[in-house]
Amino acid sequence: MVHVPIERHLVRGRDLADRRYTDPALTVDDMAAAAGLSKAHFSREFKRVFGETPRGHLLTRRMERAATLLRQTDHSVAEICLEVGLQSVGSFTSTFTRHFGRSPTRYRADAPPAAVYARIPACVMRVHGRPQHRTFGEDGKGGQA
Amino acid sequence: MTTIKMNATQLWVHDQDEALAFYTDKVGLEIHEDVTVAEMGNFRWLAVGAPGQDASIVLMAIPGAPMFDDATQGEIRSLMGKGYAGTVFFATDDCRARYDEMAAKGVEFTQEPTETPYGLDCGFRDPSGNHLRMVQLPQGA
Numbered sequence: 600m601v602h603v604p605i606e607r608h609l610v611r612g613r614d615l616a617d618r619r620y621t622d623p624a625l626t627v628d629d630m631a632a633a634a635g636l637s638k639a640h641f642s643r644e645f646k647r648v649f650g651e652t653p654r655g656h657l658l659t660r661r662m663e664r665a666a667t668l669l670r671q672t673d674h675s676v677a678e679i680c681l682e683v684g685l686q687s688v689g690s691f692t693s694t695f696t697r698h699f700g701r702s703p704t705r706y707r708a709d710a711p712p713a714a715v716y717a718r719i720p721a722c723v724m725r726v727h728g729r730p731q732h733r734t735f736g737e738d739g740k741g742g743q744a
Numbered sequence: 745m746t747t748i749k750m751n752a753t754q755l756w757v758h759d760q761d762e763a764l765a766f767y768t769d770k771v772g773l774e775i776h777e778d779v780t781v782a783e784m785g786n787f788r789w790l791a792v793g794a795p796g797q798d799a800s801i802v803l804m805a806i807p808g809a810p811m812f813d814d815a816t817q818g819e820i821r822s823l824m825g826k827g828y829a830g831t832v833f834f835a836t837d838d839c840r841a842r843y844d845e846m847a848a849k850g851v852e853f854t855q856e857p858t859e860t861p862y863g864l865d866c867g868f869r870d871p872s873g874n875h876l877r878m879v880q881l882p883q884g885a
Contacts, residue, residue, distance in 0.1 A: 601759045604818075606825030607873045614854045614869070648826065720833070721860045722867055722877060 608634045609645050616657040617725070620664060623684045627653045661685060662698045663729045669707040676703045698730035752791060752800040755832065756824045757872045760790050763803045766870050767792045770849045771834075776800045794834075801832055827875040839864040839880035 612630035619625050630653050631641035645653045661683040668679045680691040695703050757763035767773045776791040777800070787807075791800035806812065806820050823829040836842045839857045843866050847853060854875065855867040864880040 601762070602821070603758060604821045604825035606822050607758075608825075610825060610827055610869070610873055611852070614852075618854060618856075648822075720862070720877065720879075721858065721865055722831075722855075722875070 605644055606648055608636060609641070609648055611635070612641060612645065612653065613649065613656060616653065617660055620657060620660045621682060621684045623686055625657065625684065627657075630657075658694070659698070659729050660725075662695060663725060665691070665695060665703065666699060666706065666710075666728060666730075667724065669703055670710050679703070750799045752802050753832070754802040754804050754830070755870070755872075755874050756806055756820055756829050757803045757870070757874070758806070758821065758824065759871065760788055760803055760805050762871045764790060764792070767801070767803065770846055770851050771876075773801070825873045827869060827873050829874060831875045831877060834876065834878040836878055836880055839866060839878060842878060 612634035615630050615633040616625065619629075627642060628638055630645075631638040634641050636644070642653055645651075645656070649656065651659070665679050665683045668674055668682060669676075672679075674682065676692065677688050680686070680688045683691075685691045685694075692703060695706070699706050701709065755763075764775070764778075768775065772795075773792040774795050776793045778788070778790050780786055780788045788805065790803045792803060793800040806817050806824075808817065812820070820829065843853070843857050846868065851868050853866060853868045855865070857864050857866045857880075860879075862879065863882050865877060866879075867875065867877050869875060
């Protein structure tokens with residue numbers, strides 16, 4: 600029998616977050632279901648394998664996408680908040696500022712669109728555009744999902 | 745003046761038969777070479793490629809001892825399962841139609857066709873977890 604590593608299951612949950620991050624109703628339960636694992640097992644193994652909680656991954660995906668939209672569109676900050684699956688503009692602004700060290704408005708003013716310089720595949724930009732900070736209120740407490 | 749061109753690249757897979765069925769039946773590639781060498785412990789050289797194109801993707805099983813120790817095998821399986829062990833970027837003349845066709849066959853897509861500065865792009869995984877991309881480049885690109 601072929602051994603399928605746990606990572607192959609976990610990545611299905613991560614893919615769901617990367618694909619459906621615009622849905623404000625998306626939960627860690629949905630990610631765990633996509634992986635075919637219980638929420639507790641999924642969250643524990645996700646943190647061990649990927650180094651961040653599922654909820655943290657979903658939020659950084661949203662922040663990465665928000666940054667891209669700020670650079671590449673003229674959508675308002677409120678519109679972008681909704682477009683990335685968040686519903687509170689105040690919370691979005693403070694979370695974005697914690698991740699990128701600048702407010703969304705300041706970030707937009709400072710960052711030229713990357714596409715001006717090179718045709719970088721979107722999947723590469725997504726990975727390298729993901730912010731590093733993971734300590735924020737929305738990520739739960741004590742590394743739990 | 746000598747020349748150089750792409751001949752083949754390699755992806756690790758956890759099951760060569762399953763990978764072969766995926767790349768031929770679902771992605772639409774064809775077998776370039778499928779040779780099992782008895783004197784090399786039944787090593788199987790399995791290469792697929794796009795119809796009409798010479799370049800191949802070698803679907804490589806992860807070798808056991810003495811080539812790779814247990815830890816190395818585990819590391820590769822882990823990277824492969826996470827989708828970090830390599831990527832192939834395909835091109836198509838109709839990304840949406842190809843996406844519909846492959847999705848109907850049960851291909852696990854990570855991203856639906858999305859407009860990007862370099863074309864209409866989508867992403868999917870093979871059964872081993874390898875991350876694959878498919879783009880429809882702008883006309884004239």
